[in-house]
Amino acid sequence: MMRGISVIEDLFERPERNIAVVTHGNLLSLILKHYDNSYGFDEWSSLTNPDVYELVKAVEEVTPSINRIWK
Template sequence: MKRIYLIRHCKASGQEASAELTQEGVTQAGQLADFLEDKFIDWIVCSPYQRAISTIQPLAQRLGLPIHRDNRLRERILSSEGMPDWMDKLRKSFDDLDMKLPGGESSWEAMTRGISVMEDLVQRPEMNLVVVTHGNLMSLILKHYDSSFGYEAWSRLTNPDVYELGVTGDKVMDVKRLWE
């Protein structure tokens, strides 16, 4: 069975694309490398954001694998405008996948973008792949495979977090959380 390890980045200093990992995040990246080292990883793809790259760099260096950057794995932009009630809007976006705020991306648009990466990976010949992305996009990808995954599940995600997606043939058949 092919396995895709879907990973949320480690703790970071901010939300902008150039945000670095915090010192705690750097430590977590090392722990994540320890956790994944024996999983026979043979392909790594990640968001182009610095915090995602820094999250998987220790593992890539240990395994001697390149990090393939894919812009489709960038974080979802809920809105380009500041919103004091952004958390309420985010909650609603899990129920109304078509809701689109000014300058933002609907959940459906972000999910479609993320799933296109997953579909490409299912077709790759490698058997154990790592995908590093961000919390909102990760939760939308998981929602695609498990419709019960919503706002509450998103709110329980940790930095980092790891889910294993088991693939049989060309279909994701099993989703389980590995990081606690």
């Protein structure tokens, strides 16, 4: 999980505004849980294949907002 989080954190530091990251569901759920502790088993089990989430981090924010955009 920490390797995945470190990649995401590195990407937040890049100058590009839009970056796509592809991963499998287990790591995705761990990354989401890192940023929002309410993610748990129910959220993991409701992931679809494929599934798409958006993490948006404003400059002044510590934690990104999480939006599921695959419906």
